[in-house]
Amino acid sequence: MTDRFSFTLAATDGRARTGVIHTPRGEIRTPAFMPVGTAATVKAMLPESVAATGADILLGNTYHLMLRPTAERIDALGGLHRFMNWDRPILTDSGGFQVMSLADLRKLTEDGVTFRSHVDGSKHFLSPERSMEIQRLLGSDIVMAFDECPALPADRARLESSMRLSMRWAARSREAFGDRPGHALFGIQQGGLEPDLRAESAKALTDIGFEGYAVGGLAVGEGQAAMFDCLDTAPGMLPVDKPRYLMGVGKPDDIVGAVKRGIDMMDCVLPSRSGRTGQAFTRHGVVNIKNARHQDDPRPLDEACTCPACRGYSRAYLHHVFRAKEMISGMLLTWHNLHYFQAIMGEMRAAIAEARFDAWEADFHAARAEGDIEPL
Numbered sequence: 001m002t003d004r005f006s007f008t009l010a011a012t013d014g015r016a017r018t019g020v021i022h023t024p025r026g027e028i029r030t031p032a033f034m035p036v037g038t039a040a041t042v043k044a045m046l047p048e049s050v051a052a053t054g055a056d057i058l059l060g061n062t063y064h065l066m067l068r069p070t071a072e073r074i075d076a077l078g079g080l081h082r083f084m085n086w087d088r089p090i091l092t093d094s095g096g097f098q099v100m101s102l103a104d105l106r107k108l109t110e111d112g113v114t115f116r117s118h119v120d121g122s123k124h125f126l127s128p129e130r131s132m133e134i135q136r137l138l139g140s141d142i143v144m145a146f147d148e149c150p151a152l153p154a155d156r157a158r159l160e161s162s163m164r165l166s167m168r169w170a171a172r173s174r175e176a177f178g179d180r181p182g183h184a185l186f187g188i189q190q191g192g193l194e195p196d197l198r199a200e201s202a203k204a205l206t207d208i209g210f211e212g213y214a215v216g217g218l219a220v221g222e223g224q225a226a227m228f229d230c231l232d233t234a235p236g237m238l239p240v241d242k243p244r245y246l247m248g249v250g251k252p253d254d255i256v257g258a259v260k261r262g263i264d265m266m267d268c269v270l271p272s273r274s275g276r277t278g279q280a281f282t283r284h285g286v287v288n289i290k291n292a293r294h295q296d297d298p299r300p301l302d303e304a305c306t307c308p309a310c311r312g313y314s315r316a317y318l319h320h321v322f323r324a325k326e327m328i329s330g331m332l333l334t335w336h337n338l339h340y341f342q343a344i345m346g347e348m349r350a351a352i353a354e355a356r357f358d359a360w361e362a363d364f365h366a367a368r369a370e371g372d373i374e375p376l
Contacts, residue, residue, distance in 0.1 A: 005141075005184040005211055007243050011353045015236070015262040018352040021212075021243055023141050024182040025081070025089045028056040030243065031259045031352075033345050034091060034267040035338055039064050040074075040084040043272050044327075044334040047086045053307070053335065054342035057089040057141075059267045062134050063098035066124070067117050071137035079139030091142035091267075093247070094131045094173075094188075097149045108148070110165070128172035140183070144214065145173035147188045152222040159192035166190045166216075167204040174208050184211035186245060189238065192217055193230050202237035212243040215263070219248040228257050235262035252281055252344060256364055259348050260357070271341050275334030278322050280309075282340065283367045287315070289333065294319040307339035308332065 002022045009019040021028035035042045035050055038061040042050050050058065060080055065071060074083050080090055099106055099113045106115035112127025131146040147166035150158055170187050177185045187205035191197030205213060215234050218227045227249075235244050245265040246258050255266055274281065278290040282302040287294075289301075297315040305311075309318065309332035322329040344364075351360035 003182055005182060007212070007241065009241065011355075013352045013355050013357040014260070016259050016348070016352045016357045017262060017264060018349045019243075019264070021089075021264075023089045023184075025087065025141055026056065028089055028265075029345075029349060030264040031255075031345055031348055032056060032265045033255065033341050034059045034265065035271065035341075036061075036267055036269045037084065037086075037090075038269070039068075040080060042334075042338075044276060044330040045272070045338070047084065049335060050086075050338065051088065053338040054346060055088075055338070057091060058086055060084075060090050060092045060138065060140065061098065062092050062095035062131060062138070062144075063126075065092075065138060066095065066126075066134050067119050067122075071134040075137040075139070079137075081139060089141040090139075092135045092138055092140040092144065094144040094146040095126050095134070096131070096144075096147045097248075099126055100149050110168075112146075128169045129176040132173055132176040136177075136180070142184045142186060142212065143177060145170045145185060145187050145210070147190060147216060149190070149217050149220065150192070151220050152192055152217070152226075154192060156192075156194060156197075159190075159194055159197055163190040163192075163197050163201050167201060170205060170210075171208050174210070186210055186212040186214050186243075188214040188216040188247070189234060190217045193222060193226055195230075195233055198230070198234045199237050202234075206239060210242070212245060212265075213238040214245040214247050216247050218246065219250055219254070224254060224257070227254070228261065231258060231261040231263065252341070253365075253368070255341070255344065256348070256361060259352075260361065271337035272334045275332075275337045276330040278329070278333065279337075280318075280333050280340075281337050284370065285368050289315065289318045289322050289329075291319075301336055302340070305336065305340065305343075307336045309336040 006022045011018050019030050034057050037058045077083050102115050114125050128146040135143040146169050148162045150162045187210040189201045191201045243264045246263045249266045250268050280287040280301045294315040300310040351357045
C-alpha cells in the first residue's frame with residue numbers, strides 16, 4: 001500500500017494501454033470501468049456486490065451530493081467512503097456537467113455558475129473553488145477540475161470560448177486543490193470535435209500540471225463515429241505517463257473503441273440504468289428480458305457468465321420477476337451488467353499485456369455480430 005498517488009504504465013499494444021493507478025486506498029487496474037454511484041449508492045447493488053463484480057473504484061457525483069445530504073453532512077459523518085461503506089478509491093466529478101445541463105435554471109459568469117436545484121428550487125453557486133471544497137469534504141481520492149461542457153453540435157466560437165473558460169477554471173481548480181498527498185486532481189481537456197482546440201486545451205492543462213487527465217466534452221450527442229474520430233488524436237495530446245479518463249462512456253463497443261485509442265478509465269450509468277429497465281448486456285449483444293420470447297426459456301442470460309444472475313436463474317425467471325415488478329429483477333440484471341462490463345475490462349487488460357489486443361477485439365465484434373441483438 002502506498003501513501004501517494006501514482007500511475008505505472010505496464011504494457012502497450014498499439015495505442016491500447018494497461019497499467020495500475022496506485023492510491024492509499026488501493027490499486028486501480030487499467031483500463032478501468034467505474035460504476036456510477038451518483039447519490040452515494042450504485043442503484044440496486046450493495047457495495048460488497050459491486051466489489052464482487054471486479055470494480056476497483058466508484059464514481060460519486062458532486063452536484064447531487066452537495067444538494068442532499070450536503071457535503072458538510074457527509075464530512076461530519078466521516079466522509080463519503082464511510083458514509084456509503086466503500087473502502088476502495090472514489091472519483092468524484094466536479095458537478096460542472098450536471099449544472100450545465102440545467103439550461104434555463106443556471107447563470108454562467110467568469111466566477112462560476114449560479115443555479116437552482118432540480119430538487120427544491122433552492123439557489124446555489126458553484127465555482128472552481130467551491131467544487132474543490134465540496135470534493136475535499138467528501139474525501140474523494142480523485143478530484144475532477146471544474147469545467148464547462150457544452151453539448152454537441154456547437155459552433156466553433158462557442159466551443160473556443162467554453163474551452164478557454166474551462167482552462168482558466170482548471171488553473172483556479174489547481175490552486176484551490178492545494179497540496180493533498182495521496183489525493184489526485186485531474187484536468188479535463190475540452191474543445192469539442194476541433195483538433196486544434198483539443199491541442200490548445202491539452203497544452204494549457206499540461207502547463208498547469210495534473211495527476212491525471214480526462215477527455216471531456218464527448219458522449220454528448222456527437223455519435224460514435226465522431227467520438228472515435230476525436231479519440232484518434234485527443235488522448236495522444238495528453239502526457240503518456242499519466243492516466244487518461246474518458247468521461248461518461250459508454251456502451252461495450254464504445255469502451256472497446258476507446259481503449260483501442262489509448263483511454264485508461266471510463267464511467268457510465270448504462271449498466272445499472274439498463275439493468276433496472278430490463279436490458280442485459282451479453283457477449284452476443286443485448287437481451288431485452290421484457291420480450292415474451294423469454295417467458296419459457298430455461299437458459300441463463302449468458303452461458304459463459306459466472307455472475308449470480310446467470311449461475312442461479314433462468315431467462316424465464318428473470319422475465320417473470322421483471323414483469324411482476326419485483327425488486328430482485330433490477331438487482332439481478334444490474335449485477336449481471338456490471339459483471340459483464342468488468343469482465344470486458346479484465347479481458348482487455350490481459351490481451352494488452354500479452355500483445356494480442358487486435359485479435360481479442362476481432363473476437364469481441366465477431367461474437368456480437370453472430371448474436372441475436374433484440375430491439376430495445
